[in-house]
Amino acid sequence: QQQVKQSPQSLIVQKGGISIINCAYENTAFDYFPWYQQFPGKGPALLIAIRPDVSEKKEGRFTISFNKSAKQFSLHIMDSQPGDSATYFCAASNERAAGNKLTFGGGTRVLVKP
Amino acid sequence: DGGITQSPKYLFRKEGQNVTLSCEQNLNHDAMYWYRQDPGQGLRLIYYSQIVNDFQKGDIAEGYSVSREKKESFPLTVTSAQKNPTAFYLCASSLPGLRNTIYFGEGSWLTVV
Numbered sequence: 001q002q003q004v005k006q007s008p009q010s011l012i013v014q015k016g017g018i019s020i021i022n023c024a025y026e027n028t029a030f031d032y033f034p035w036y037q038q039f040p041g042k043g044p045a046l047l048i049a050i051r052p053d054v055s056e057k058k059e060g061r062f063t064i065s066f067n068k069s070a071k072q073f074s075l076h077i078m079d080s081q082p083g084d085s086a087t088y089f090c091a092a093s094n095e096r097a098a099g100n101k102l103t104f105g106g107g108t109r110v111l112v113k114p
Numbered sequence: 115d116g117g118i119t120q121s122p123k124y125l126f127r128k129e130g131q132n133v134t135l136s137c138e139q140n141l142n143h144d145a146m147y148w149y150r151q152d153p154g155q156g157l158r159l160i161y162y163s164q165i166v167n168d169f170q171k172g173d174i175a176e177g178y179s180v181s182r183e184k185k186e187s188f189p190l191t192v193t194s195a196q197k198n199p200t201a202f203y204l205c206a207s208s209l210p211g212l213r214n215t216i217y218f219g220e221g222s223w224l225t226v227v
Binding site: 034043045102103106107 | 216221
């Protein structure tokens with residue numbers, strides 16, 4: 001059973017455009033929602049993360065929007081650049097549970113065309 | 115530099131053979147994890163360990179085994195009981211507790227031939 005559903009599976013955006021990736025979760029005990037960026041053949045790297053006490057977090061061109069009542073969160077990449085072309089994973093965890101385990105979405109492959 | 119080192123990067127296995135993937139970290143992290151990545155399915159947790167000499171099954175532990183004899187090392191053995199082992203395997207580590215980031219290694223590609 002997939003506890004974190006991510007969409008779309010792939011996305012093509014022109015340089016300078018906005019990339020939007022959406023995730024929905026089921027487990028109401030989740031209280032930590034990171035996004036990871038992965039380049040081909042590399043391990044994922046933490047991009048930005050949010051906790052449910054805020055509805056939005058912005059770091060540079062990357063913004064997370066969080067809707068607790070809908071159990072949804074999304075990543076917006078503003079002014080998308082070719083260097084942003086990568087696979088993006090949303091994830092969720094219950095930080096109070098043992099193990100600090102992350103549950104990942106299925107990933108979104110983003111291609112930014114120059 | 116501190117980080118997580120996985121080896122080998124590429125590994126080919128014949129059916130019926132066990133193989134062991136190495137993971138070493140010098141970040142002084144207590145917790146370590148193994149994830150499996152398949153196209154379109156994100157990352158799935160195989161095993162995790164919070165302290166030395168202790169480890170727990172994740173969501174897809176069948177056909178895998180691990181050991182945690184040293185804080186720095188968390189090797190994963192893919193046994194012949196794993197029916198579909200071809201995948202990208204990622205090792206990760208973190209400090210325990212709240213608000214601690216999980217860091218990933220570069221991954222190991224395993225192909226069954």
